[in-house]
Amino acid sequence: MKDYNFKEIEKKWQKYWEDTNYGISADSSNKPKFYSLIEFPYPSGSGLHVGHCMMYSATDAHARMMRLKGYNVMFPMGWDAFGLPTENYAIKNKIKPQVATAKNVETFIRQQKSLGYSFDWNREINTTDPDYYKWTQWIFLQFYKHALIGGKLVEVDDDDTTTPRLAYRAEMPVNWCPSCKIILANEEVINGKCERCGTGSLKRVQKQWMLRITAYADKLIDGLSTVDYEEKIKTQQINWIGKSVGTNIIFDVKGRSGTIHDEEIEVFTTRADTLYGCTYVVLAPEHPLVTKLGHHVQNFEEVSEYISETKKKSDLERTELQKDKTGVKLYGVFAINPINGQEVDIYVADYVLASYGTGAVMAVPAHDDRDFEFAKKYGISTVQSITDKLDNILTLDKAYTDYGFLIDSAEFSGLSSSEGKKAITEKLKAKRLGDFAVNYKLRDWIFSRQHYWGEPIPIIHCDKCGMVPIPEDQLPLTLPDVENYEPTDDGQSPLAAITDWVETTCPVCGCKARRETDTMPNWAGSSWYFIAYAISQKLKVEGQKQSGNIFDDNKDLLDYWMPVDLYNGGNEHITLHLLYSRFWNIFLHDLGVVPSSEPYAKRINHGIILGPDGQKMSKSKGNVINPDEMAAQYGADTLRTYMMFIGPYNQDSAWSMAGIQGVFRFLRRVWGNIEKVSGVADSKELLLKLNQTILGVTEDLEKFQMNTVVSKLMELNNTIEKVGAISLESYSKFLRLLFVTAPHIASELWELAGLDGNIGSGSWPEVDSRYLVADQIDVVIQINGKVRGKISVSPNTPKESLEKLAFASDKIQPYLNDKEIVKIIVIPDKLVSIVVK
């Protein structure tokens, strides 16, 4: 027997798979389809990370099983290639981002192929490819051309400026780095500081493109009940959307000389039942009413100063110092509590957020911790009066925020909190001073970036016609070649400096006009790539010629492939990417271009591979494991199998050199064990273990319990060694199981054993339940719950016999002497449990 020469074997089979199109899926088939999606990588300059290998190894194993089980499996790969690191690299090294991307992609493909992953290379996509981003732009235009009214999509005319389009422009506070003089994406702000230079980022108001994801908030919540995601993912998404149901309440505003007409304060509350306890009203510093009240406010100077102080605070300061609430009372003006006509004070305080609800709240210190704290600090209501009101329910140091029954609330007293909310809101509604209202924490999605390396937003600004979408048959709007990728000083995209690109003519009136110079965020291309795989050949072949819409033209493909059956990815994408891409898919479904409302039927998350020191891998810590080096030392099969064996799939695991060494030993022993293949009939012990392994490995692969898949294969190999012989038929089953984790060695051994055809075109082994039962089974005898003996019996021995055999056992006699037998429980094939007194 030759040595296990993994280098030679792996090269041979990788070529074979390439030559025979292993992994290439058909667009039509009489087999059932299975769409297995993994998050496509950002092709960074540092190449494949072992974390990628962990996800690829596990999903590749699963895909191989599904193929053997007779599915037409789509297991595609592509490149999420727009993004800042490439742009920064381009700036630094004076290399075109297009060139850098192509080089990185080449490296990724080489690495992936060298590990034998069975991706469908015919479907490769790249978000930076104009054939691809043509359709990213097309989808953007559909957002621009549509609005969601009453849950239904409606088309919006080009000159309509009032209907709320799903893509719109708005003045938005953005993160501004005063040192780099650029606008930062949220992802570039780490703990309130610029990722590049560490300077604290400031808020700056600028016109931004927005996607109205909030219009889809309810659909995004409701859709979760139809998909198979871990509970953790669902709750995280629901929390992120943050739906809260409550009441909007209108307080009239009164000055020294009576009611100030036309001015009112609208607050949002989830606790309308506590309205009688309202002692003051608070406005966010950014609330427009504050400046409007102007001369009515006696201490307006003090108030203005407070507001400008707030503006100077960074996000970090405003949130980190949350315990220390600040604010200013507006002297000379009052708000009228609409339920009882009571005058209450008005404050401005930055613990109230302009961006949530109405930017104003009613304060009920007795029933809200934040109001309580603020009231205590500014002596607004005495603690004594709160306790009086609450009939001693309240302890002196905190608000009573639980539900209960209303007191001191006129005709509403005695109602439960939930009854009270409803009754009070109904009364306000009748007086036209309030109504039921829903709010979301979710904000609309800031969809523009002032960078070069992204999809250009296909809009033209015309002085006469306003914003005009580029006609769809003129897409894609491609990125121009530029010399300089640096953002400009005033926070504009580098595209703004390319005059001959910016200057264009209006598609409507033909006048001189300017192109939009912002680009899309790198979440854009990844929000529909799972759809693109199904039609990827069409993107390449017809992308430029297509005049209609590629989705409608290829409805049959989308109907066949969608939705994704299994989506595999990282925990870091549970909120943003998963939410964004669900949003796009639901929108496209509403538009009628994709068949299913939800894009992913099932989602599985993987953990992170940590360095050998248990720390997150990083160059600076020097604990980075390079997959190329590992594959060179131990082979692709060992690396793949170890990546599955390293620990529970959805849990973080630390790399271990001893661990990969152990897996290598396993494969080398498997290699040698081909000598145990014989013409002799299999022992019952081997048949039992083999069938247990088929059953267990199948179940574990389906559940992505990859570590036990490997341990079960090891157990079977141990049994082969122990028994010393295995029939060719049984061996072929073992190899097919092994094929999913270590496909190269399994293919080679298949050939060496002289088995027919190729292992990959066979079928998944079936369990023969005749062999699942052992000849003899150990049945445990328990006395008072403790194991005191064992009897070896044949399976299905009747209860009565088991009981007799148990009492006949010498082992247990000492425990029965002089004891009264209270109870006997017999579980066939398991145990006899005797209770004595």
Next chain:
RNA sequence: GCCCGGGUGGUGAAAUGGUAUACACGUUAGCCUUAGGAGCUAAUGCGGGAAACCGCGUGGAGGUUCAAGUCCUCUCCCGGGCACCA
């Protein structure tokens, strides 16, 4: 503060309420070898004992059950997410 995970040998970890510690690493002893960071065999939860065996053991305290790592109540610790969201 709120919402998720998770605490099991020396280590990574297994266990449809039914023999806790499979599998792997490590360790120890022996074999083989010129040699081994190679291979093979055996042992390996802790305490006691020459052994048979006994006692104790899944973060802690209770509970349900003939039987609990697993179910229930309370509690401690670790990791992650959200966080002044009214």
